[in-house]
Amino acid sequence: MARIEAALARMDAGRYGLCVTCDGRIGLDRLEADPAEAVCASCMQEKPA
Numbered sequence: 001m002a003r004i005e006a007a008l009a010r011m012d013a014g015r016y017g018l019c020v021t022c023d024g025r026i027g028l029d030r031l032e033a034d035p036a037e038a039v040c041a042s043c044m045q046e047k048p049a
């Protein structure tokens with residue numbers, strides 16, 4: 001559940017939907033697939049969780 005809490009913390013900070021690595025936008029399709037997603041598609045490819 002830690003990633004859910006992290007997502008809520010980002011929401012509080014107004015950074016929900018932004019990649020924690022590059023500050024780029026996380027695609028809406030990715031957020032719909034996983035609302036707690038923290039990195040964009042390109043960062044996910046570089047650094048698999």
Ligand SMILES: [Zn+2]
Binds near residue numbers: 022039042
């Ligand atoms: Zn990124």
